[in-house]
Amino acid sequence: MSNKQDPMLNEKRDAPKARPAPLPWRDWIGVIPFFLFAILFILLPSATLLVGAFRDSTGKLTLMNFSGLFVPSILGAYWVTIKISLATALGGGLLGFLMAYAVTIGNLPRPLRSALMTFSGVASNFAGVPLAFAFIATLGRTGLVTVLLKNILGLNLYNQGFSLYSFWGLSLTYMFFQFPLMILVITPALDGLKKEWREAAENLGASQSLYWRKVALPILTPSILGAMILLFGNSFGAYATAYSLTGGFINLITIVIGSQIKGDVLFNPGLGYALAVGMIVVMAVMMAIYYSLRRRSERWLRQ
Amino acid sequence: MKRKSIWSWLWIIIGVIYFVLPLYSTFDFSLRAKKGVLSFLAYQNVFKDPNFWSTIAFSLVIALFTILVSILLVVPTAYWIRLRLPQLRGMLEFISILPFVVPAIVLVFGLIRVFSGPPFFLTNTFFGTDALLVAAYVVLALPYVFRSVDTGLAAIDVRSLTEAAQSLGASWATILFKIIFPNLRVAILSSAFLTMATVIGEYTIASFMVGIKAFGPYMSLVGQNKTYESSSLAIISFLVTWSFMGLIQVFNRGKAEGSSLSGAR
Numbered sequence: 001m002s003n004k005q006d007p008m009l010n011e012k013r014d015a016p017k018a019r020p021a022p023l024p025w026r027d028w029i030g031v032i033p034f035f036l037f038a039i040l041f042i043l044l045p046s047a048t049l050l051v052g053a054f055r056d057s058t059g060k061l062t063l064m065n066f067s068g069l070f071v072p073s074i075l076g077a078y079w080v081t082i083k084i085s086l087a088t089a090l091g092g093g094l095l096g097f098l099m100a101y102a103v104t105i106g107n108l109p110r111p112l113r114s115a116l117m118t119f120s121g122v123a124s125n126f127a128g129v130p131l132a133f134a135f136i137a138t139l140g141r142t143g144l145v146t147v148l149l150k151n152i153l154g155l156n157l158y159n160q161g162f163s164l165y166s167f168w169g170l171s172l173t174y175m176f177f178q179f180p181l182m183i184l185v186i187t188p189a190l191d192g193l194k195k196e197w198r199e200a201a202e203n204l205g206a207s208q209s210l211y212w213r214k215v216a217l218p219i220l221t222p223s224i225l226g227a228m229i230l231l232f233g234n235s236f237g238a239y240a241t242a243y244s245l246t247g248g249f250i251n252l253i254t255i256v257i258g259s260q261i262k263g264d265v266l267f268n269p270g271l272g273y274a275l276a277v278g279m280i281v282v283m284a285v286m287m288a289i290y291y292s293l294r295r296r297s298e299r300w301l302r303q
Numbered sequence: 304m305k306r307k308s309i310w311s312w313l314w315i316i317i318g319v320i321y322f323v324l325p326l327y328s329t330f331d332f333s334l335r336a337k338k339g340v341l342s343f344l345a346y347q348n349v350f351k352d353p354n355f356w357s358t359i360a361f362s363l364v365i366a367l368f369t370i371l372v373s374i375l376l377v378v379p380t381a382y383w384i385r386l387r388l389p390q391l392r393g394m395l396e397f398i399s400i401l402p403f404v405v406p407a408i409v410l411v412f413g414l415i416r417v418f419s420g421p422p423f424f425l426t427n428t429f430f431g432t433d434a435l436l437v438a439a440y441v442v443l444a445l446p447y448v449f450r451s452v453d454t455g456l457a458a459i460d461v462r463s464l465t466e467a468a469q470s471l472g473a474s475w476a477t478i479l480f481k482i483i484f485p486n487l488r489v490a491i492l493s494s495a496f497l498t499m500a501t502v503i504g505e506y507t508i509a510s511f512m513v514g515i516k517a518f519g520p521y522m523s524l525v526g527q528n529k530t531y532e533s534s535s536l537a538i539i540s541f542l543v544t545w546s547f548m549g550l551i552q553v554f555n556r557g558k559a560e561g562s563s564l565s566g567a568r
Contacts, residue, residue: 027387034380038398041438045413046405052416095321098314106311114552116315122548123322125497126541128506129522133537134325137332144328176325179318237406240506244523254408261412261511276409283404291400 046280052273065270069278077251078278081236084167084252088174089231095175096182097224104190117187120180127177128240135173135245139164165246173245174235181234182227189223189297219297226293233286237279253279326541333534345531349539354521359503362518365433366502369440370495373448376441378491381452382483385461399449402442407507414439415511432512439508443501448494455490493551500547504540 056062068074103113138145141158149155163169193216201211239254248255253275260272336344349355384391402410418425418435425431464486468478484491506519515521522540526533 027383030383031380031388031391034376034395035398037376037438037441038401041414041442042398042401042405042410045410045417048417049409049413095314095318099318102311102314106314107308108311108315112315116318118548118552119322121551122545125500125548126544128504129519129526130504130537130540131325133522133526133533134329134541137534137537138325138328144331145324176321179321233403237408239406239408240519244506244526247527254406257408257412258511261408261415272412276412279409280405283406287400287404 053277065274068271085235092178093228096179120183123180132245185227222293222297336531345535358521451490455487496547
């Protein structure tokens with residue numbers, strides 16, 4: 001861009017002109033497209049929602065929109081969303097951790113590890129409509145597992161109060177992408193556990209469980225917590241899977257926001273903005289905790 | 304040590320069952336469209352539906368544009384910041400994790416509110432809506448595109464390469480397209496395939512912006528009316544995701560584990 005082919009200039013090039021004198025403002029031109037994009041398509045939409053949340057329908061400043069959040073149906077939606085996120089973060093986190101443990105420290109053949117990582121990359125991205133279909137075919141009313149349990153064990157899940165389209169069903173479905181995500185996030189941390197630490201502990205007479213309680217777990221705790229927070233946020237903001245599984249008939253915050261966008265029921269733009277801002281605040285707090293925990297864990301695991 | 308690996312196997316087996324059972328059930332279900340016999344009738348019906356082809360073609364084109372825009376946006380910026388403006392690195396990193404903070408459903412809400420009214424009016428035309436969809440997907444892809452490009456840039460000596468090229472008289476365009484891009488091909492390809500895998504079946508943003516023109520909303524519509532066809536669509540979409548993710552592994556050879564994280568959809 002800057003150096004158009006100029007014969008005069010080319011001849012002068014032989015003499016080392018060092019680097020051209022720094023023109024600070026020209027350096028900044030290079031990053032304008034990206035930051036313009038970020039402002040237009042990330043910051044502006046978020047700011048619009050934020051401003052809208054503090055305005056009433058005539059444009060005056062108000063806090064009324066936020067008081068609209070404190071009605072039973074919305075509070076209920078927050079509660080269900082938090083319960084599902086917590087259940088799938090803990091359940092998916094535990095299973096993912098154990099599997100990651102198995103392939104890193106658990107004496108399993110090496111090729112299994114790369115197979116598991118590939119699989120996790122796929123499965124953690126297998127969310128949304130097809131995942132809902134898959135679980136309907138598995139645990140829906142005529143799903144394979146439902147039918148098998150009825151025919152073999154005489155156990156009718158749907159008479160026992162189970163439904164794929166409510167809390168436990170949705171949690172089981174979310175777990176499908178939650179535990180692979182845990183594997184992806186936690187494996188590097190498990191890799192960071194040094195053999196020497198275990199050997200040192202064993203030389204000092206520590207048992208297996210003492211080593212885990214006093215050495216490994218304290219080092220891993222920030223990583224585990226951080227990963228679980230990531231999982232929590234992942235299901236807190238999920239929409240597609242829940243919507244296509246339940247057809248919108250489950251009271252989750254994302255579903256409520258979705259119906260505010262469509263403007264079907266009880267349309268109130270101010271409330272929609274407040275809900276969206278509430279979600280951004282929750283996610284921002286989660287990410288702040290995640291990054292501070294990650295910084296803590298990196299201190300141990302870097303070298 | 305024997306006991307330990309029994310436990311390890313147990314966890315792996317539980318995980319594999321969790322993964323395989325839903326897929327097996329879906330496959331089994333998709334073969335039962337004809338009463339009493341196993342057949343590929345549901346697949347034939349899907350392939351016969353012109354909407355299947357038009358929606359998947361639409362989503363493919365959108366995905367290609369998303370890849371093009373995000374690479375052209377992220378690579379030169381990340382390169383330039385590494386070379387000349389290291390003080391902006393923190394800011395770039397911060398922006399690249401914003402999609403985690405703004406989930407897809409909130410992002411699409413904000414985008415519609417901003418761009419459907421003055422001064423943009425993007426949603427009044429087909430082209431405008433499609434462009435907005437691409438922009439939304441570029442935002443979704445940002446976390447992993449940035450991470451993999453950043454890892455790629457860290458692995459090459461950006462400064463020496465640039466100075467060597469400059470001393471030979473290369474222009475900035477030459478440096479970017481003949482030196483930086485080729486050196487980052489692994490990072491670029493792996494983030495491109497990941498974008499492909501996530502964008503093709505994406506539902507949340509597509510359903511609000513373009514409706515059943517896109518593949519995700521089309522699948523959802525089929526699911527409301529046709530049981531067996533929806534299972535076969537789930538299998539097809541899984542195979543598509545699997546093949547793109549498999550390609551990443553081929554190019555990546557185990558590097559950059561965990562860089563495939565994206566925000567909540």
